[in-house]
Structure formats: C-alpha cells, structure tokens
Amino acid sequence: MTVLVTGGAGFLGHPLVRRLAGLGERVVSFDRLTRGSLPPSVTEVVGDITDGARLEHVLRTYGVTEVVHAAAVVGVTASVAGLPTAVHVNVDGAVALFEAVCRVGGVRRVVDLSSEETYGHFAGDPIGEDDPALPVSPYGITKYAVERLGAYYADQHGLPYAAVRLCWVYGPGFPRRRLPHPWLQDAAAGRASRLAQGGDQRIDFTYVDDAIDGILLVAQAERLGHRAYNVATGHAVDMRELAAEITKLRPDWRVDLGDGPIEMAPGVAAARKGALDITRARALGYTPRVPLSEGLARILADLEARHPLTQGSNP
Structure with a gap:
C-alpha cells in the first residue's frame, strides 16, 4: 500500500x-x-x-x-x-x-x-x-x-x-507553547512557572x-x-495534578497556579473538558502505552539533552 x-x-x-x-x-x-x-x-x-x-x-x-x-x-x-x-x-x-x-x-x-x-x-x-x-x-x-x-x-x-x-x-519537540511543555521547559532550566488561571482545567x-x-x-x-x-488515554487530570507529576520528577520546580479554566488566548477561556471515552478505539485493539509520568519524563530528558533556551510559560 x-x-x-x-x-x-x-x-x-x-x-x-x-x-x-x-x-x-x-x-x-x-x-x-x-x-x-x-x-x-x-x-x-x-x-x-x-x-x-x-x-x-x-x-x-x-x-x-x-x-x-x-x-x-x-x-x-x-x-x-x-x-x-x-x-x-x-x-x-x-x-x-x-x-x-x-x-x-x-x-x-x-x-x-x-x-x-x-x-x-x-x-x-x-x-x-x-x-x-x-x-x-x-x-x-x-x-x-x-x-x-x-x-x-x-x-x-x-x-x-x-x-x-x-x-x-504531547511529546518531545512539540512546536507550540501549550502545557505541559512550557512548565517542562521551565523545570529543565531551573525556573519557576506561573499560570494566573487554569488549575481547574481537566485534560486527557x-x-x-x-x-x-x-x-x-x-x-x-x-x-x-x-x-x-x-x-486518547481515557483518563483526565487537572492542572494541579499535572504540576504534581512534574514536581515528582523535579522536586525543586515550583509553580504559581491560579484557579479556573485555562485561557487559550487573551480573553478566550478553554472549553470545559475531561476524559475521552476510548471504547471504540479499544475495540480495534488500541491500548494507551505511555502514562503521563513517563511521557513527562521523556520530554524532560529530551530537553536536558538539547539544553534549549526557554522563556516564561503560557498554556
């Protein structure tokens, strides 16, 4: 084919x-x-x-x-x-x-x-x-x-x-400034992160x-x-849980995180989300293999191997 x-x-x-x-x-x-x-x-x-x-x-x-x-x-x-x-x-x-x-x-x-x-x-x-x-x-x-x-x-x-x-x-080399990547870039560079609002946003x-x-x-x-x-994975986490996973990998990293939904653009709040039902995909043989903790660790390893310059954090 x-x-x-x-x-x-x-x-x-x-x-x-x-x-x-x-x-x-x-x-x-x-x-x-x-x-x-x-x-x-x-x-x-x-x-x-x-x-x-x-x-x-x-x-x-x-x-x-x-x-x-x-x-x-x-x-x-x-x-x-x-x-x-x-x-x-x-x-x-x-x-x-x-x-x-x-x-x-x-x-x-x-x-x-x-x-x-x-x-x-x-x-x-x-x-x-x-x-x-x-x-x-x-x-x-x-x-x-x-x-x-x-x-x-x-x-x-x-x-x-x-x-x-x-x-x-998400994964190594992601080209846009959307979480989790800005936080991982900050963690790899030894910087704290800040997100004025978004702690309640749930994402798969x-x-x-x-x-x-x-x-x-x-x-x-x-x-x-x-x-x-x-x-997807069939499991969603909120941004506080995401932050906790990154902290497990880099205990010195800190984030100042506000409540509410994420702003995707100035004045544009993200839609209310959660997990995706993957029953149909599972019927085709689909099984997610990479848990969030492992995916985050892979990106951190890639960032640290390439020593990138990073600035600030946005969703």
Missing part, C-alpha cells in the same frame, strides 16, 4: 511518516515544508493542501491507497489569531483533498485527524463520540465542519472517510506514540463500524 500523509512534516505527521516507513509501507509526505533524512520508502512532495490539482497529481502519480489527513492550522490560539486562514486551510483544504480522492478513486480509507475541540464544553466525562458536538472555538468549529463534510462526501460520493478525535497530544493528555498507534489502527482496520473514533 502507499500512504499519503498530508502535513507530513508536522509534529504528528513526521513521526507518523517514520512509523509507517518502519512498518514497510511506501509513504508520500505532502507538506509546504520538507524534513529530509527519511527512509528511501518515503517521498516528500512540497505542496499546499488547498491545491486540489496538486493533490490529484500526487494521488495518481504514486497510486495512493490510504490517506491520513494531518495538514491544518492547529490549535485554538492559532485559530483565534488568524481565523480566515484557519477556515481556508482547514475547511477548504479538506474539501480539496476530498474532491481529489473522489475524482481519482482507488483510495481505501481517508483518516481525518480531528480534535476534542469538536465537542465544545464536554457534556459528559468521559465523553463519547455520539455525545453532542457543540464547538465553541474557531478551531473546533473548523474541525467539526470538516467532519460533517467528510460524512457528506461519504454518503453522496462514496468517500471512505473516518475521523480520529485527538486530545492535547495523549503521548504522541499512543496517538500514532490509534491513528494506524483506524487506518489499517479491515472494516470500521463508525465514522469517528476518540484516541
């Missing part, structure tokens, strides 16, 4: 590309950037996700049989700062991909990387895939729009679509390796019984 990974140079796309190559698959990484130093079975193609003609050319040229769609403007903060761009890349880009796949044919499955932001304020804890989707952030709105469009293309044009809803994926932190495990199970399953799958 040949797997097309859109956003293949990104935080999640790049290790996914490498994992697929390690499994012996032929992979096409489609992104505006290149990474280089990849196995011979990986082809990097430079392109924009909104360029339908370019996508169609790639699908035909490389005989793509599976697609993992990871290209996006990612995160609440980025979507608030540049809403028109987020809509263009996330929604128009997904439509360009769906159109190209339907025109070319021959693709067995399209796995769309979605988000817990589609749920908005969680109606349950844990929350399941059939619970109400009422996104409150521009990012969540774009992701839910893509899911609904994917369902439309599936029903009307036979698009083999499935969504994987991820939750706060998912280590990048576990996220990739779940994505691959959805992509490679012989058949799927659902169009959406939560991939």
Whole structure:
C-alpha cells in the first residue's frame, strides 16, 4: 500500500511518516515544508493542501491507497489569531483533498485527524463520540465542519472517510507553547512557572506514540463500524495534578497556579473538558502505552539533552 500523509512534516505527521516507513509501507509526505533524512520508502512532495490539482497529481502519480489527513492550522490560539486562514486551510483544504480522492478513486480509507475541540464544553466525562458536538472555538468549529463534510462526501460520493478525535497530544519537540511543555521547559532550566488561571482545567493528555498507534489502527482496520473514533488515554487530570507529576520528577520546580479554566488566548477561556471515552478505539485493539509520568519524563530528558533556551510559560 502507499500512504499519503498530508502535513507530513508536522509534529504528528513526521513521526507518523517514520512509523509507517518502519512498518514497510511506501509513504508520500505532502507538506509546504520538507524534513529530509527519511527512509528511501518515503517521498516528500512540497505542496499546499488547498491545491486540489496538486493533490490529484500526487494521488495518481504514486497510486495512493490510504490517506491520513494531518495538514491544518492547529490549535485554538492559532485559530483565534488568524481565523480566515484557519477556515481556508482547514475547511477548504479538506474539501480539496476530498474532491481529489473522489475524482481519482482507488483510495481505501481517508483518516481525518480531528480534535476534542469538536465537542465544545464536554457534556459528559468521559465523553463519547455520539455525545453532542457543540464547538465553541474557531478551531473546533473548523474541525467539526470538516467532519460533517467528510460524512457528506461519504454518503453522496462514496468517500471512505473516518475521523480520529485527538486530545492535547504531547511529546518531545512539540512546536507550540501549550502545557505541559512550557512548565517542562521551565523545570529543565531551573525556573519557576506561573499560570494566573487554569488549575481547574481537566485534560486527557495523549503521548504522541499512543496517538500514532490509534491513528494506524483506524487506518489499517479491515472494516470500521463508525465514522469517528476518540484516541486518547481515557483518563483526565487537572492542572494541579499535572504540576504534581512534574514536581515528582523535579522536586525543586515550583509553580504559581491560579484557579479556573485555562485561557487559550487573551480573553478566550478553554472549553470545559475531561476524559475521552476510548471504547471504540479499544475495540480495534488500541491500548494507551505511555502514562503521563513517563511521557513527562521523556520530554524532560529530551530537553536536558538539547539544553534549549526557554522563556516564561503560557498554556
């Protein structure tokens, strides 16, 4: 099989590309950037996700049989700062991909990387895939729009679509200033941290390796019984518990932490969250392997090995 990974140079796309190559698959990484130093079975193609003609050319040229769609403007903060761009890349880009796949044919499955932001304020804890989707952030709105469009293309044009809803994926090299990374950077550098509000925020932190495990199970399953799958750990912690885990690893680290929800951007409070119900993913064989304590330790080890310069902390 040949797997097309859109956003293949990104935080999640790049290790996914490498994992697929390690499994012996032929992979096409489609992104505006290149990474280089990849196995011979990986082809990097430079392109924009909104360029339908370019996508169609790639699908035909490389005989793509599976697609993992990871290209996006990612995160609440980025979507608030540049809403028109987020809509263009996330929604128009997904439509360009769906159109190209339907025109070319021959693709067995399209796995769309979605988000817990589609749920908005969680109606349950844990929350399941059939619970109400009422996104409150521009990012969540774009992701839910893509899911609904994917369902439309599936029903009307036979698009083999499935969504994987991820939750706060973290790991070494994470490119944005979102917890737990700023606190870990401070701890590695011997600095105290401060977060004016956020102690009550509950998050199902998912280590990048576990996220990739779940994505691959959805992509490679012989058949799927659902169009959406939560991939997380099934367990949420609040920010005080997160701080306690980091303190276990670095007892000298201190954090001044206020109450309430996290502010994702000035004046933009995060949605009320919790754990994701991963029963559907477990039925495919998914089991989270990296507990929060181990994931945090891996990131600290990576930071200390590279001796980065860090500044301050934000969610």
